[in-house]
Structures are given as structure tokens and as C-alpha cells.
Amino acid sequence: xxxxxxxxxxxxxxxxxxxxxxxxxxxxxxxxxxxxxxxxxxxxxxxxxxxxxxxxxxxxxxxxxxxxxxxxxxxxxxxxxxxxxxxxxxxxxxxxxxxxxxxxxxxxxxxxxxxxxxxxxxxxxxxxxxxxxxxxxxxxxxxxxxxxxxxxxxxxxxxxxxxxxxxxxxxxxxxxxxxxxxxxxxxxxxxxxxxxxxxxxxxxxxxxxxxxxxxxxxxxxxxxxxxxxxxxxxxxxxxxxxxxxxxxxxxxxxxxxxxxxxxxxxxxxxxxxxxxxxxxxxxxxxxxxxxxxxxxxxxxxxxxxxxxxxxxxxxxxxxxxxxxxxxxxxxxxxxxxxxxxxxxxxxxxxxxxxxxxxxxxxxxxxxxxxxxxxxxxxxxxxxxxxxxxxxxxxxxxxxxxxxxxxxxxxxxxxxxxxxxxxxxxxxx
Amino acid sequence: xxxxxxxxxxxxxxxxxxxxxxxxxxxxxxxxxxxxxxxxxxxxxxxxxxxxxxxxxxxxxxxxxxxxxxxxxxxxxxxxxxxxxxxxxxxxxxxxxxxxxxxxxxxxxxxxxxxxxxxxxxxxxxxxxxxxxxxxxxxxxxxxxxxxxxxxxxxxxxxxxxxxxxxxxxxxxxxxxxxxxxxxxxxxxxxxxxxxxxxxxxxxxxxxxxxxxxxxxxxxxxxxxxxxxxxxxxxxxxxxxxxxxxxxxxxxxxxxxxxxxxxxxxxxxxxxxxxxxxxxxxxxxxxxxxxxxxxxxxxxxxxxxxxxxxxxxxxxxxxxxxxxxxxxxxxxxxxxxxxxxxxxxxxxxxxxxxxxxxxxxxxxxxxxxxxxxxxxxxxxxxxxxxxxxxxxxxxxxxxxxxxxxxxxxxxxxxxxxxxxxxxxxxxx
Numbered sequence: 004x005x006x007x008x009x010x011x012x013x014x015x016x017x018x019x020x021x022x023x024x025x026x027x028x029x030x031x032x033x034x035x036x037x038x039x040x041x042x043x044x045x046x047x048x049x050x051x052x053x054x055x056x057x058x059x060x061x062x063x064x065x066x067x068x069x070x071x072x073x074x075x076x077x078x079x080x081x082x083x084x085x086x087x088x089x090x091x092x093x094x095x096x097x098x099x100x101x102x103x104x105x106x107x108x109x110x111x112x113x114x115x116x117x118x119x120x121x122x123x124x125x126x127x128x129x130x131x132x133x134x135x136x137x138x139x140x141x142x143x144x145x146x147x148x149x150x151x152x153x154x155x156x157x158x159x160x161x162x163x164x165x166x167x168x169x170x171x172x173x174x175x176x177x178x179x180x181x182x183x184x185x186x187x188x189x190x191x192x193x194x195x196x197x198x199x200x201x202x203x204x205x206x207x208x209x210x211x212x213x214x215x216x217x218x219x220x221x222x223x224x225x226x227x228x229x230x231x232x233x234x235x236x237x238x239x240x241x242x243x244x245x246x247x248x249x250x251x252x253x254x255x256x257x258x259x260x261x262x263x264x265x266x267x268x269x270x271x272x273x274x275x276x277x278x279x280x281x282x283x284x285x286x287x288x289x290x291x292x293x294x295x296x297x298x299x300x301x302x303x304x305x306x307x308x309x310x311x312x313x314x315x316x317x318x319x320x321x322x323x324x325x326x327x328x329x330x331x332x333x334x335x336x337x338x339x340x341x342x343x344x345x346x347x348x349x350x351x352x353x354x355x356x357x358x359x360x361x362x363x364x365x366x367x368x369x370x371x372x373x374x375x376x377x378x379x380x381x382x383x384x385x386x387x388x389x390x391x392x393x394x395x396x397x398x399x400x401x402x403x404x405x406x407x408x409x410x411x412x413x414x415x416x417x418x419x420x421x422x423x424x425x426x427x428x429x430x431x
Numbered sequence: 432x433x434x435x436x437x438x439x440x441x442x443x444x445x446x447x448x449x450x451x452x453x454x455x456x457x458x459x460x461x462x463x464x465x466x467x468x469x470x471x472x473x474x475x476x477x478x479x480x481x482x483x484x485x486x487x488x489x490x491x492x493x494x495x496x497x498x499x500x501x502x503x504x505x506x507x508x509x510x511x512x513x514x515x516x517x518x519x520x521x522x523x524x525x526x527x528x529x530x531x532x533x534x535x536x537x538x539x540x541x542x543x544x545x546x547x548x549x550x551x552x553x554x555x556x557x558x559x560x561x562x563x564x565x566x567x568x569x570x571x572x573x574x575x576x577x578x579x580x581x582x583x584x585x586x587x588x589x590x591x592x593x594x595x596x597x598x599x600x601x602x603x604x605x606x607x608x609x610x611x612x613x614x615x616x617x618x619x620x621x622x623x624x625x626x627x628x629x630x631x632x633x634x635x636x637x638x639x640x641x642x643x644x645x646x647x648x649x650x651x652x653x654x655x656x657x658x659x660x661x662x663x664x665x666x667x668x669x670x671x672x673x674x675x676x677x678x679x680x681x682x683x684x685x686x687x688x689x690x691x692x693x694x695x696x697x698x699x700x701x702x703x704x705x706x707x708x709x710x711x712x713x714x715x716x717x718x719x720x721x722x723x724x725x726x727x728x729x730x731x732x733x734x735x736x737x738x739x740x741x742x743x744x745x746x747x748x749x750x751x752x753x754x755x756x757x758x759x760x761x762x763x764x765x766x767x768x769x770x771x772x773x774x775x776x777x778x779x780x781x782x783x784x785x786x787x788x789x790x791x792x793x794x795x796x797x798x799x800x801x802x803x804x805x806x807x808x809x810x811x812x813x814x815x816x817x818x819x820x821x822x823x824x825x826x827x828x829x830x831x832x833x834x835x836x837x838x839x840x841x842x843x844x845x846x847x848x849x850x851x852x853x854x855x856x857x858x859x
Contacts, residue, residue, distance in 0.1 A: 019718065023576050031575035032643075033760055129573065135719040137565070137573035144747075145557065145565035147459035148451050148739030215460075273725065276704065290447065290732025291563040297701065297723040304718025311576030319572075319761035324752035332461055333747035 006318045007040040009067040009098070011089060012079035013051060013060075016103055016130065017042075019307030020077065021053050024314075033315050033322075041067045068093035075317055077310060078102040087111050094118045094126070099321075101313040103130030103306055109204035109220045112211060117338040125320070125334055127313035132158060132205045135305030136298040137312075138284045142212040144333045149288030151213045153253040155431075158205040160280035160300040161189045161196035162228050162248040166265075167278040170236050170245065176229060188280060198227035199248060199263040206250035210261050213286070214254055216342035224262035224347050231265045235357060235426050238397050239267050242383065244355075245275040249431065258343040260350060267355050267399075267430040274431075348406030353382065353430035356400075356412065359393035359422040366420040367396065373418070377411040379403045393422050399430060434746045435468040437495040437526070439517060440507035441479060441488075444531055444558065445470075447735030448505065449481050452742075461743050461750075469495045496521035503745055505738060506530040515539050522546045522554070527749075529741040531558030531734055537632035537648045540639060545766040553748070553762055555741035560586060560633045563733030564726040565740075566712045570640040572761045577716030579641045581681040583859075586633040588708035588728040589617045589624035590656050590676040594693075595706040598664050598673065604657060616708055626655035627676060627691040634678035638689050641714070642682055644770035652690035652775050659693045663785060663854050666825050667695050670811065672783075673703040677859065686771040688778060695783050695827075695858040702859075776834030781810065781858035784828075784840065787821035787850040794848040795824065801846070805839040807831045821850050827858060 008024065010017060021042070027034035042055060043064040051060075061067065068076050068089050076093035078100060080086045087107050093100050095118070102108065108115065108128055119126045129139045133156070142154070157163050161183060168179045180197065183189035195201045203225040210218045228248050239246050244267035253260045268275040273295050277283040282300025287293050299305040320331065360366045367384055374381060385397045400408065415421055436452065438445060449470070455462035470483060471492040479488075489495065496504050496517050504521035506528060508514045514535050521528050523546070530536065536543065536556055547554045557567045561584070570582070585591050589611060596607045608625065611617035623629045631653040638646045656676050667674050672695035681688045696703040701723050705711040710728025715721045727733040748759065788794045795812055802809060813825045828836065843849055 023718065029578040031761070034576070135574075136722055137569045140568065140573050141565045144744055145568050145740045146736065147743050148462070148736045150457040288736070290451065291736040292727045292733060294564055294724070294726030297725065299720045299722075305720060308574065308576045308716070308719040312573045315575050316572055316761060319759040320751070323748070323757045323759035323762075329751045331747040331751035333459070333744060334751075 005036055005038045006074045006321060007038055007072050008075050008077055008314060009041045009043065009070060009073040010039055010077045010079065011043040011064055011067065012081070013042055013044050014079065014081070015303040016306045016310065017079040018052055019303030020079065020310045023307055023311045025053070031315060033318055037314060037318055040073050041070060043067045064089055065092060068098065069096045073098060074321065075099045075101060075314055077314065078104055079310065080104070081106070083107055083110065090115055091118055094122050094124055097122055097124055099124045099317045100126045101310055101317070102126065102128050103310055105131040105201065105204040105208060109207040112208065112336070113217055113338050116336040120330070120335065120337050123330055125317055125330065126336060127316060128208070129313050130306045130309035132208055133282045133284055133296065134298070134300040134302060135308040136282060136284065136296045136300065138209070138296050139212060141296065142209065142286070146286060146288055146291060147333065149291050151254060151286060151288045153251070153287045154209045154213045154284060155274065156206070156209070156250050156282065156284035157247055157274055157277050158250045158282055158284065158300065159196055159202045159248060160282055161193065163277065164188045164280045165197070166228060166231065166246055166248065169233055170240065173233055175233055176231060197229055199225045202248060202250045202263045206252050206261055206263060209284070210252040210259065211339060213252060214259060214342065215339055216259065217339045218259065218261050218342055218344065222344050224264065226264040228265050230426065232426065235428065238357060238387070239355070241387070242385070242399060243270050244268055244430065245270060246428070247274060247277070249274070255345060258345050260345045264429055267428055269431065272431060348404065348409065350405040351402050352405065353402055354400045354408050355397065355428045355430050356424060357395060357397045357426040358415070358424045359390055360396050361420050361422055362392065362394050363420050369418055369420055370396065370398065370415060373415045374400070374411045377407040379408050379411045433464055433466045434502045434749060435466055435500050436742060437469045437471065437498060437501040437504045438467055438507065439471040439492055439495065439505065440509070441470055441472050442507065442509070443731040444734045444738065445507040446480055447731030448507065448738045451735055451739045453481070459743060461746055465742060465746055468501050469498060471495045492517055493520065496526065497524045501526060502749065503527045503529060503742055505742065506532055507738065508532070509534070511535055511538065518543055519546055522550050522552055525550055525552055527552045527745045528554045529738055529745070530554065530556050531738055533559040533629065533632040533636060537635040540636065540764070541645055541766050544764040548758070548763065548765050551758055553745055553758065554764060555744060556636070557741050558734045558737035560636055561710045561712055561724065562726070562728040562730060563736040564710060564712065564724045564728065566637070566724050567640060569724065570637065570714070574714060574716055574719060575761065577719050579682060579714060579716045581679070581715045582637050582641045582712060583677055583679050583702065584634070584637070584712035585675055585702055585705050585710055586678045586712065586728065587624055587630045587676060588710055589621065591705065592616045592708045593625070594656060594659065594674055594676065597661055598668065601661055603661055604659060625657055627653045630676060630678045630691045634680050634689055634691060637712070638680040638687060639767060641680060642687060642770065643767055644687065645767045646687065646689050646770055646772065650772050652692065654692040656693050658854065660854065663856065666785060666815070667783070669815070670813070670827060671698050672696055672858070673698060674856070675702060677702070683773060686773045688773045692857055695856055697859065700859060776832065776837070778833040779830050780833065781830055782828045782836050783825065783856045783858050784852055785823060785825045785854040786843070786852045787818055788824050789848050789850055790820065790822050791848050797846055797848055798824065798826065798843060801843045802828070802839045805835040807836050807839045
């Protein structure tokens with residue numbers, strides 16, 4: 004018996020997915036039982052790398068998601084609409100759904116999971132986070148025996164490439180971004196990547212799987228890498244850190260802390276050496292300790308690998324059971340209560356701050372006094388360089404409440420001796 | 432409805448498994464539906480960390496594997512017998528089986544898989560390789576869309592700890608082994624670990640999952656780390672390598688290559704920086720590229736995490752389907768044809784050799800001529816130190832056939848200028 008797939012979207016990942024399905028030799032034998040019945044595209048006129056039988060490609064996406072012969076709808080359109088509506092229509096028509104659409108799942112995951120639970124169909128999304136790296140599955144199944152403490156990841160390859168290149172060649176953000184755009188590692192409009200929005204989508208999804216509680220996407224503290232300068236990367240290097248855009252989700256017991264921001268990562272930390280377009284996700288749980296998943300976080304092949312794995316998983320379940328009166332609770336996602344997030348001023352972390360000071364006596368004393376007033380204790384204070392007439396002073400704090408740190412910084416900004424505070428970054 | 436587990440073995444991993452099952456709060460909710468019906472032990476007299484209700488613990492292991500109320504038998508006895516027989520009895524009694532027993536699966540996997548297929552029960556074994564790191568599941572499911580090219584791993588924590596410590600403190604193998612035994616990282620009888628037998632069990636299992644072909648355990652080329660000296664670690668370091676005990680399985684198209692041996696790993700390679708008791712498995716496939724799984728490769732907590740994940744997985748399937756007339760082909764393991772292994776003399780790899788030479792003119796010329804005669808081309812030749820009256824000459828070859836290299840070495844050993852060749856190691 005062949006299982007029939009309706010594929011929505013024939014861009015990079017859609018083409019990669021079709022290539023695997025059309026060429027099953029040497030892969031898992033179950034792939035030989037899967038056929039592409041329909042491919043939905045926006046325009047028939049676009050030149051396509053792959054040839055399909057006459058009538059396979061169509062612009063009538065609604066007809067595909069309601070086609071009675073189709074078992075599994077694979078949504079690879081990207082963007083919010085019509086992707087969300089088509090996923091919901093497919094579910095209503097009792098199709099299982101596979102998607103790599105992080106934006107839709109991060110915002111409408113609950114609506115989609117609830118509909119899927121009601122319709123008794125699966126919605127799988129391994130390709131939505133970490134490209135081909137298996138990370139959704141481990142959180143749902145392989146690590147399910149654990150109390151998860153945290154999930155910390157480098158989940159955006161574009162920004163990791165940019166930060167890696169800045170450090171490697173000593174170039175500025177704008178120059179490396181332009182180069183990344185030329186190489187195809189960054190989009191013409193790089194906002195979603197460099198402003199941390201893509202990473203925030205992904206940590207929203209990981210959080211709900213890791214902790215069994217949903218997070219409102221708009222509540223995720225999100226800072227991108229535009230403000231990271233080569234000066235800061237060099238200071239971080241001297242202090243023993245690499246700067247990475249981290250997506251962090253931590254279970255604090257009665258609430259969660261979910262955030263995306265450039266972070267100074269100690270060089271001894273496993274995430275510090277993840278370079279280029281690679282992704283890595285570090286999960287800490289009890290009793291497992293720390294496990295890390297590393298690999299290519301994007302691209303046609305890796306993402307298609309995850310999408311096809313999800314298709315295979317559903318086919319495996321369909322083959323083993325003719326009566327799916329209940330969903331496998333480890334494979335399904337269910338609607339969950341919303342988590343309480345820690346207010347950002349309550350966040351406890353270390354900080355890095357770089358200030359430009361007038362060359363007057365006692366300026367470090369003034370800084371120390373101000374920080375002390377707000378219970379911010381300093382791990383290191385370094386005065387290394389000069390920028391014109393100003394001396395550059397870098398401090399790294401011990402763990403402090405973000406609110407206290409911000410109060411101290413506000414007061415320090417007003418000191419006569421301080422010209423400006425060009426950078427504030429968090430430290431892992 | 433509660434699902435009932437019969438647990439065989441209450442050692443380190445058995446106790447860790449029971450601890451998770453007895454304390455489900457904060458973990459996946461499905462754990463609340465799983466109870467321990469019976470625990471089988473060898474002796475009732477041994478003091479136990481955990482308390483079970485009267486009558487739970489028993490020495491009648493056969494009664495447990497045939498108990499009609501038990502759904503899942505969890506075999507954590509270790510060793511070949513009675514583990515193998517009890518697993519087969521459990522399967523015959525239509526129990527699903529979870530095991531972390533790499534020795535049994537590596538040797539009797541086919542017998543056990545065939546019996547399980549016939550009885551339509553699952554045999555899951557995530558805990559058998561890599562402790563808590565999900566690696567069995569990815570090979571069976573998440574990476575199933577790929578043509579796997581290779582699986583290369585550091586899969587034995589004891590030897591990785593010993594090699595890491597030797598490099599860190601400059602100590603000899605025997606001293607570090609003694610220390611590891613004191614710390615509990617090595618057994619009183621360290622043979623299985625330091626001679627590579629445990630790693631060979633694990634790569635045998637990984638190979639059958641990665642390539643869909645079985646491997647006869649006794650055909651796996653297996654060399655341990657007893658012959659690795661601090662001298663070689665230091666030379667490797669100077670040449671830009673770390674020495675690791677690697678378990679390697681590669682698909683060469685018409686045959687496989689499966690081997691365990693100490694290996695010089697270039698420092699830029701992801702496996703070179705895996706230190707201490709950690710494990711890591713690097714899988715390369717098409718189209719995913721390289722993915723790596725990293726974490727604690729042994730210990731009660733991590734291994735129990737994997738064992739309980741397997742139990743949960745089976746319960747998830749049982750909950751979703753009342754008629755299991757077919758097994759999910761992605762979750763089951765089926766009996767497979769045996770792979771042809773490449774004869775070791777045909778293996779193509781780089782080599783490292785350290786020789787002690789008499790201080791006579793032209794010795795490097797003699798070496799080069801001999802290697803050249805057998806088509807062994809040299810990447811580097813380094814003469815660094817002296818050992819008494821002998822000079823120490825280290826060569827690293829380009830990729831060569833092992834057979835040719837061995838012929839060259841045999842001839843070189845007979846040169847008047849050569850006193851001895853204390854070390855030969857392969858290079859990744």
C-alpha cells in the first residue's frame with residue numbers, strides 16, 4: 004500500500020524533500036511506500052529543477068489539503084498565511100501534517116495542536132528547529148524521562164556565521180552581513196535572522212516541548228546582533244569568551260525564563276566552539292545531565308532530512324495500526340497551559356559593559372561605588388584601550404538581577420566622568 | 432490503565448531506572464501510567480537503596496518474564512547469560528523488551544530481533560550505546576531519510592577518561608588506569624573497556640542500525656588503548672592531533688568497514704575535543720551532512736534516562752493502538768542480511784609510526800625508500816627526540832592500503848639502522 008503525500012511549496016526545502024522522496028534507493032525501505040500525489044505552488048510558470056507527472060503540480064492549494072486520497076500534507080510554504088489556514092484545513096480534512104514552519108508553529112502552535120488533537124491526526128515539525136538535527140524528537144521522546152532544566156541553543160545559522168566571521172577576520176557587522184548575503188547565508192532582508200526573530204520563534208517551540216508549557220511568542224525577550232561590534236568581540240576574546248546569539252529557555256520552578264540575545268559564552272563551554280552556519284542545542288536535565296545536538300541548522304538537504312523523517316514516522320504509525328482511535332502521546336503535541344515568564348528585570352545573569360570614560364582620576368572608583376550601591380558586584384574590570392580622548396573600561400559582573408544592573412547603568416551614564424556606554428551584553 | 436513493568440536487575444542502572452519510575456512528578460505525564468510490578472534480582476540478601484512493596488522483589492526471574500500481567504520486561508542484568516535466555520523467554524511470552532545490554536545485542540541481536548518480529552513485540556535498546564545520548568533512535572527514525580555514509584564515535588567513557596587524563600597530566604597508562612579504578616570510572620577488571628571490547632559491541636549495534644545490515648561481532652577489528660604511550664600522545668599533540676579510541680563504521684558501497692582502535696584525530700575535528708567520560712557519535716549522511724550527538728556515555732542517571740525513554744515509547748504505542756497486528760517498522764528492528772566487511776589489509780587510512788633508529792647517516796632516506804617501494808607516501812617525517820642512544824623518528828603517511836603499510840613496516844623493522852618500531856597507530 005502506498006501512502007500519498009501532498010506537498011505545499013517547492014522552494015529550497017520543498018525541492019529537497021521531493022528529491023529524497025523521488026529517489027528512495029539506499030535509504031530506509033519505508034520510503035518506497037511513499038508517493039507524492041500533488042505539489043502545490045504559487046505559480047506554474049516558474050522554472051523547476053524537478054519534473055513531475057502531468058497534473059501533479061497545481062496552484063489550487065485548498066484542493067490538495069482536502070484531497071481524499073492524500074494521507075499526509077507537507078507544508079513548506081513558509082510565512083504565516085496561507086500556511087496557517089492550509090494547515091488547519093488539512094487537519095479538518097483528517098490529514099496528518101508535517102511542517103518546517105517555525106513562524107506559524109511559534110505563533111499558532113496551540114490552535115494547531117488543539118485542532119490536531121480533536122481530529123486525531125499528528126502534526127510533526129522536526130524541520131522547524133535546527134534544520135536536520137534531531138532535537139524536536141529527543142525533547143518529545145528520547146529525553147522524556149528527565150526533568151528538563153534548560154535548553155540553550157545556537158539555532159540561527161546566519162547570525163552564527165556572521166559572528167564567527169567577524170571574530171575570524173576582524174571585520175565589522177555590516178561588512179560581514181554583506182558578504183553573507185552574497186554567499187546566500189543571509190537573506191536580502193536579513194531582519195528575521197539578525198534581529199533574533201527567527202531564533203525567538205525556535206526557542207518558543209523548544210520551550211513548549213521541553214517544559215510542557217506554552218509560551219506566548221511576543222513575550223520572549225528578543226535582542227539581535229546588530230549592536231555587536233568587533234570591539235566587543237575582541238574584548239570578549241581577551242577575557243576568555245566567544246560572543247554567540249543564544250536562545251535560552253530555563254525552568255525556574257514556578258516560572259520560565261525565555262530569551263534570545265547575543266551572549267558572552269566562556270570558551271570552555273560546549274557552545275563556544277560551534278562555528279559557521281552550524282547549529283547546536285544543549286539540553287540539561289535530571290538525571291541525564293548535559294546532552295548536545297550539533298549539525299547543519301539550515302539548508303535544503305538537512306531540513307529535508309528532518310521533513311522526510313517526520314513523513315516516515317507517520318507512515319510507520321499508519322502501517323502498524325489500522326485503528327488510530329488514540330494518538331501516541333509521545334508523538335502528538337497537545338494544547339498546554341501557558342507558562343508564567345520571569346519579568347526581565349528579575350532575570351539573574353552576568354553582564355558585560357563597555358564604557359568610554361574621560362581620563363580623570365578615580366573613574367574606576369566611581370564606577371565601583373555606583374555598581375555597589377545597586378548590589379552589582381564586579382568579577383573583573385579591565386581598562387585596556389583608548390578611543391580618541393576617552394579610555395575604554397570593560398566590566399564583567401557576577402550574577403546580578405537585571406533590574407539592579409540597569410539602575411546602576413542609568414546612574415553611571417550620568418556620571419561626569421563617563422562619556423558613554425556603547426555596549427551592554429549578557430554573559431552565560 | 433496502568434502498564435506493568437518487570438525489571439530484571441537492580442544494579443546501578445536498574446536502581447536508576449526504578450528511581451525515575453517511582454518518582455514521575457515533573458517528567459513526561461505518561462510515566463504516571465507505568466508501574467513496577469516485579470523486580471528480579473540474584474540475591475534477596477543484598478542491601479538495597481530502594482524500598483519496594485512486599486513481594487515485589489524476587490529471585491525467580493523466569494516467573495517475571497512469563498508473568499501474564501507484565502507488559503514490558505526491562506533487562507538490566509548485563510552479561511550474556513541468563514540475560515539472553517530471559518530476553519528470548521520474555522519475547523516468547525509476548526512481552527515487549529527494553530534492554531541496555533550491548534554484549535547480548537551485539538552477539539545475539541539477530542536471534543532476538545527475529546524472535547521479536549515473529550512474536551510482534553518491540554525490543555528497544557537506546558541505553559546500550561552512548562548511555563543517555565539519543566543515538567539509537569536517530570539512526571532508526573530521525574535520520575532514516577539519509578543514505579548514511581559513516582558513524583564514528585567515542586563510545587567508551589572509561590578509555591576516553593584515561594586518554595584525556597594521560598594527555599592532561601602527562602601520566603602513563605597504568606597510573607591513570609589505577610586512578611580511574613579508584614574513582615569508579617574503570618572496573619576492577621578493565622579488559623572490556625581498555626581492550627576495546629565494549630566499544631566493539633557498540634559499533635556492531637550502531638552498524639546494523641545505520642546501514643541495515645548485520646555485522647558478526649567477532650569480525651570487528653578491535654584494538655584497545657594499552658599500547659598508547661604518553662610519548663605518542665605528546666608527539667600527536669605536537670603534530671596537531673589528539674589520540675582517541677574511535678569506533679568507526681563506514682559504508683564503502685559494496686562492503687562495510689567496521690573497526691575500533693586508538694586513532695590520531697586532527698584537532699579541528701569535532702571528536703578531538705570530546706574529553707573525560709563523555710561520549711560523542713558523529714554521523715554523516717546524504718543529504719544531512721554531519722550531525723553529532725554528545726553527552727554522558729554511562730552512569731546510572733544517563734543510562735536510566737534512555738531505558739525509561741524506551742519504556743515510555745512502548746507505552747505510547749500501546750496506548751494509541753489496541754490492535755498491534757503489525758509493528759511500526761521504524762521502531763522495530765528486523766533480522767537483516769550480513770554485511771561483507773572489507774578485509775583489514777584493504778583498509779585505506781593514514782598511519783602514524785614511531786621508530787627508534789640508530790644514529791647513522793641516511794636513516795630517513797632508508798625509511799623513505801622502503802615506504803616508497805610499497806606505495807606508502809609520507810605526509811610528514813619528524814625526528815624530534817632521543818631515547819638513550821637512539822633517535823626517535825615519527826612518520827605520518829598519506830592514505831595508504833593497510834596491507835602495503837604493513838609490508839613496508841616489516842621490511843623497515845629489518846633495516847640495520849632501525850632498532851625497533853614501538854608504536855603504530857591509525858590516523859583519521
